[in-house]
Amino acid sequence: MATAQYETRSRTVEETVVVLTLTEDEADELREIVGNADGSLALERVYRALASPAAPEADAEASTDTYEYDGVTYDLSARYRDCEGDEWTFTGQRNIVGHPCVTMYEGSDNTADTIVSIARGYGPLTEVTP
Template sequence: MSETFEVGQKVRHGSFDEDGEIKFGPFRKAGTYLTGYYLVDFGDGACRETRGTWLSAIPEPPKFAIGDKVRLPYGAREGSLVAGPFRSRHSGRTFWVMETADGKHEAPSEVNLTKVTEPAPIEVGDRVRVLKDDPVVCTGAYVGKIGIVQQVGGCRRKPLTYRLDFGDGDVWWVEDVERVEAAQDEDVYTHAGVTYDLTATYRDRDGDDWTFKRFGDEVRGGMNGTAPLANTRTLDSVVAAYGPLTRI
């Protein structure tokens, strides 16, 4: 058993099999020469005087593991943990060995590391935006459009991965997508089965460029650099007069 603990450390009493937290110590017991005592809260809110030799540390679960993707705040550098954790001889701090993308290594303190979480994989039923469509047939026509994933994998033509339903019977295989979160709904608008990204620029069949903005329940457009206003043409009328619109 360890005899030295820090305030806030989780401990277990060896005789009574109780878990508690160090609140104060170490100190010498009043009226004696006995040292190494602590005040421990065993969960009842009342601290009890307990000798360190009767306690053992409860190990905290490690914050990281070898193989974790991590980021450093300075320079926004990222890498993978390849060794650790270690305890510094000089500072007592915990550090790891991190390997960056260029194959170099450094030993940052654990307190400076942030785990890089990988996005959840795209699944059937997800609402997604097309990043790359069919490079042979579509060549960008579906880029920016939003659809529902019908199938992941299984297409005979590589590298097409996702089969999407764009509404109104329009279904196609595409190469790469990103999930559209609920918070992004205000930035999209669906008309006649096609979902438009209101943060993007579109080109009509005459070669004019359009941007769009939501005004209440309506989406209105501005042409060739003119900002959309509450009294400019609606997206619906632009599509009817000059469609189809292609994201650029």
């Protein structure tokens, strides 16, 4: 018998952002230029960002990138073994819908397999511990 229900799922999405690095003098000069311009909403946001730059995030590099699929959270820095004994690692890339790509070959940039396809076809996946 078929059933249906709503679920809430978390997704990790990769996006490209532009990071502008300026000296304090360069930031002061740009702040003055942007502040005096007849501005669009985008210029107003730039001016506000320049007026109060955020402090560096503590432990930003220490945070672990994870991906949740079918109720399981995968650590993207770990290796996983499938039901046939093959070991998979994450390539650091994602497919067009955001699924993390995996490979059996260390250093390969093969993006044909994703954690979703491997978990569906060869799961359950277990984390390989050193």
